[in-house]
Amino acid sequence: MNCCYKGFIYEFLTLPKNQWLDEMIMNYRLLCHEEPSKAQVEAWADSHHQLISNLSQYKDKAYYLSFEYQLPHEGGRRPDVIILMHQQVVVVEFKQKDRITRADIDQTAAYGRDLKHYHEFSHAMDITPLLIPTKTQGKLKNFGPVKACSPDRMGVVIDALNRDGINYDPEKWLASDYVPLPTLVQAARKIYQKEALPAIRRANSAGIPEAVEVLKTIAKEAKEKNERVLALVTGVPGAGKTLLGLQFVYEGMKEDTAKQSIFLSGNGPLVEVLQHALGNKVFVQPLRNYIKHYGIEKRGISKEHIVVFDEAQRAWDKEHVQQKHRTNASEPDLIIDIADRIPEWTVFLGLIGEGQEIHNGEEAGMIQWREALQRSKNNWKVVCPSKISHIFKEVVEVIEEDSLDLNITLRSHLAEDVTLWANELLKGNIKGPKKLAEKIISEDFNMYVTRDLNKAKRYCKNRYSGIKEKRYGLLASSKARVLPKFRVDNTYNTTKQLKVGPWFNDGDDSQLSCCNLDRVATEFACQGLELDIPIICWGEDMLWQGSNWRRFQQSGAKAKDPNQLRINSYRVLLTRGRDGLIIYVPDDPMLDGTYEVLLQSGIVEL
Incomplete structure (x- = not known):
């Protein structure tokens, strides 16, 4: 029944x-x-x-x-x-x-x-x-x-x-099949519990099953021919890259009794959320711990032949590794060195999110991987989408495989233009976003803006009343200084204490849950994760002045381009929603222009 x-x-x-x-x-x-x-x-x-x-x-x-x-x-x-x-x-x-x-x-x-x-x-x-x-x-x-x-x-x-x-x-x-797209956490639980993921209609249309099969073939051939392969998957935010990586690791574990595959993430909050949800710290591990153990301290040889790591474009450059570990090598250098020491064969799969570098030291992008392969003494093969193949062609053998480019977002129920809308908005092109917003909203992805935070909170509480699995919470840029006086505490000392696992996983009966709407997650805590409805608290670090966004500047900043990191951070914040988003603009006169331009971009007043 x-x-x-x-x-x-x-x-x-x-x-x-x-x-x-x-x-x-x-x-x-x-x-x-x-x-x-x-x-x-x-x-x-x-x-x-x-x-x-x-x-x-x-x-x-x-x-x-x-x-x-x-x-x-x-x-x-x-x-x-x-x-x-x-x-x-x-x-x-x-x-x-x-x-x-x-x-x-x-x-x-x-x-x-x-x-x-x-x-x-x-x-x-x-x-x-x-x-x-x-x-x-x-x-x-x-x-x-x-x-x-x-x-x-x-x-x-x-x-x-x-x-x-x-x-x-x-x-x-x-009795008909009803197969919604699971959240990343739900999918990880199913995979870890050795339950097959449902044949999700939307994931199928995005090409995830085909990409998994291509990767399984790559791994099979690498094992048979004793090859070293760097495979790269690209995709827009929410395209299912992490879901694909988890599924590939699961397939490797299912077919290999030695369990020689692992999922690594440089996204600390994502690791924390998945480990908290699974109650296990083996299936998903921190990338930086792996690099430190096998790459910097060289404590033995990695036993895994299949290694999946996310956000490959965010790998630390030499300068940042030098500051942190006094080692003259980039993270790609260290990862390729680890792979070079694995006997016989290996497949390292890097998942590449587009335009989401938000930390210092992450701005060198994909060029570091070419340089790392160039320095290797082994013969490597790169399998990647054609749009990035030019980066590697002069260095190693390259096989173009466009099924590894996931360009349809799964997160937002047919609203595949949310990422494009965010990109156009952050470029300062307001006419483009307005047309996109109309299309997105017509597909039942709700987009609201308000200057009343309590109204935004009431909306979320009322909409999801009694629905235990739904998650909604406060997101904010880490550099917005105006927010604390409007009861949005995004200060460093507060947000660094956020218990990210229970914040994302616990329901509204937990004091630690995001659904209590009393603790804020910044771009660092929410990247790679999602909420059903995020309340995005807008700050003066992305301020509309006249006809464009004011260029963000930070005195004494270590970042090579602080403004680009701000743009990337707001892109992350704007693309976290499954059912929609609410933007809260504090009622401060300096943000009046920002509020008006958000309305002009097609968002509806709540």
């Missing part, structure tokens, strides 16, 4: 209320393993009254109802009522309110969007999200794909659909 009640409309209309409520309560216990709250039962009774009062004229229609249908793999998300008609699904969300709120509209739209994208039986059906505030009368209004109406206008909405009853077995709809 994956819902609390199901039946044709005539069965529902003739069932006594108390008997219906008893069935709802009994099945809720089985489905959720807990007692329904008093407020939940009262809401059911209210919705029952509204449906009995307003649907009786459809008693002869073969409409099928499902109450509290639980969306699989979604942490307990349940639309109030699903009405199945011929080639039509109506998703009904009741709210015991006397007004229509933006959070309720977006929650209802998200149910419709996710059924359309992830529920196999519903792919070819029309979806109508219907929001009903039960304490209103005479209201009927469209908000994009969502129809919002008072209970007494429900019949107007259903009549307008003009649909016959169903001509299929409703059990097939209820």
Whole structure:
């Protein structure tokens, strides 16, 4: 049973209320393993009254109802009522309110969007999200794909659909595959627990399975021919590069009883979050510990033949390694040296995020890898997308493989232009982002801006009320100095104490959770990770002046280009969302121009 009640409309209309409520309560216990709250039962009774009062004229229609249908793999998300008609699904969300709120509209739209994208039986059906505030009368209004109406206008909405009853077995709809894209943490848990990742429709369209197969072939041939291969995967933020790397490591471990594969990350917060989620520190390890152990201190030879490391473009340059370890070598030099000492064969897979270098010492980019290969005494082969093959062609054998370029973002449900929108915005080109924003918002990726932080917090709390798996939190640039006086403490001494694992992984019942909206994560803590809705707290370090962004300058900075690092940092902050984003601009006169230009870029005022 994956819902609390199901039946044709005539069965529902003739069932006594108390008997219906008893069935709802009994099945809720089985489905959720807990007692329904008093407020939940009262809401059911209210919705029952509204449906009995307003649907009786459809008693002869073969409409099928499902109450509290639980969306699989979604942490307990349940639309109030699903009405199945011929080639039509109506998703009904009741709210015991006397007004229509933006959070309720977006929650209802998200149910419709996710059924359309992830529920196999519903792919070819029309979806109508219907929001009903039960304490209103005479209201009927469209908000994009969502129809919002008072209970007494429900019949107007259903009549307008003009649909016959169903001509299929409703059990097939209820039992249909529903395969959402898991978060990175959910995917890592599945891989670690040796569960196959679901055949995610969206991940498939992004080419991840094909890329994994290409990498498995590369590893097989390297082992057979005793080759050393540097494989490189490129991709936009949210394209699934880390998911691909974890899957490749898992495939290597599955086929090799010696477990000679490992996932390394130079992103400390990502390592912390994954290790916290898995309760294990072997499957995912810090890249810098690995480099220090095998590369700098040379404590033996790495036993892993397959090594995956993320953010290859962010590897430290010589100058930074010299400062940290008094070693005259870049991180690529050290990694290639480690690989050179592994006997017989090796495949090192580097995952390359585009335009996300945010730390000092990370600005030298991919040229360091060419120089490291050039210095190696072994014969190396590079397999990479054609767009970066020119970097290596004069140094080693290069095989172009464009299936290793992941250029579709998975993070944002069809809103593949979020990264492009952020890029255009940060370039100061405002007309371009406005058109992109309209398209993105039409695909139900919500983009809001506000000068009221409490309003942003209320939106997140209301939208995700009762949904345990959803995560929302405060993000901010580490260089924004204006934020603390607006109750956003992004100071170094505070943010360095953030417990990143529980901040991302814990639900709103934990004091350490991001959902409490009282602790801030900076670009350093959130890169490579995601929230369902981030509240991005904008600072004066990205300030609109006249016709462009003011160039960021920092006296005494070690960075070669502090302004570019700021741009990259805001790009990271703007591309963390799965369901959307909210930008909070403090009500400070110097940020008035910034607020206006964000509105001009197509973001909607909350």
